[in-house]
Amino acid sequence: MLRIHHLGRSQSERILWLxxxxxxxxxxxxxxxxPVTMLSPPALRALHPLGAAPVIEEDGLLLAESAAIVDYILARHGGGRLRPGPEHPDFAAYLYWFHFANGNLQPVMGRLMVVGRAGLAPDYPVRVSAEGRVNRVMALVEARLAEADHLAGRDFTAADIMSVFSLTTxxxxxxxxxxxxxxxxxxxxRIGARPAYRxxxxxxxxxxxxxxx
Incomplete structure (x- = not known):
């Protein structure tokens, strides 16, 4: 059976939700x-050199990285669900927004967090740049959701599962x-009304x- 190693308040919530x-x-x-450092415990570092979650185990396999895990689970257990195929009109949009989550959305949030904790002045160029990048990314997400119910299009997909952590937790x-x-x-x-998310x-x-x- 699939085992999910989940670190509280982390991106590994994506795997449980999937x-x-x-x-x-x-x-x-x-x-x-x-409780002091808010970092992951030694038990996760014993599983994987980076000591980060999520990590899954299945049939002797150990796999980390949330996007890789989502792809693995969809390929092995999805049965074609939650991701459109190449023939679907939303296929390219799905690919874009699936990778946007860890390629843009989460990194800019993380960069802003680091800059904020550095105590830089509001007009310090690095801080101004980080805040500007977040604003542009959020404006892009807002514009997309003004034209579609979900990031890939009409249907809920794994692209949504990948993105919601950065907008919430x-x-x-x-x-x-x-x-x-x-x-x-x-x-x-709409996401919060989904029983599986809850x-x-x-x-x-x-x-x-x-x-x-």
Whole structure:
């Protein structure tokens, strides 16, 4: 059986959510952050040299990196669900937004977090650049969700699973006001109504109310 190693309040929530959407049975191992450093525990570093989550185990396989894990699970267990095929009109959009999550959205949030913790002045060029990049990325997401219910198009896909962490749980580490983005807020309301999302968040981060607003 698939085993998911999940670090609380991390990108590994994507894997729980994917499995809940697909109805895949899995075993869940929860890992807690160090209460002082907020870093992952030694148990994760014993599994994988980078000591990060998610990590999955299945049939002797050990695999890290959330995007690789999502692709693996969809290929092995998805049965064609949650990703359009090459013949689908939304195929290219799916590929773009699937990779946008870790190629742009999450990195700019992380960069802003690091810059903020460095205590740089508001007009310091690196901080201005980081904030400007976040604003451009968020404006692009907002524009996309003004024209489509989901990132790949009409249908919910794994591109949404990849992206929602950065718009929700990541804001525990890097606050971001979503009020200027009404279409993102409406999108998150739709996501929050999904039973699989609710189940995944309750299992992976019990006691944490999803940051959907």
């Amino acid at each position: 499995c809940e959407e697909l109805g895949i049975p899995y075993e869940l191992t929860l890992h807690d952050r160090d 990541m804001r525990l580490f890097q606050p971001l006001d979503l009020r200027p983005y009404p279409h993102i807020l409406a999108y998150l309301a 189940r995944a968040m309750a299992k992976g981060d019990p006691g944490l109310e999803p940051m959907l607003g």
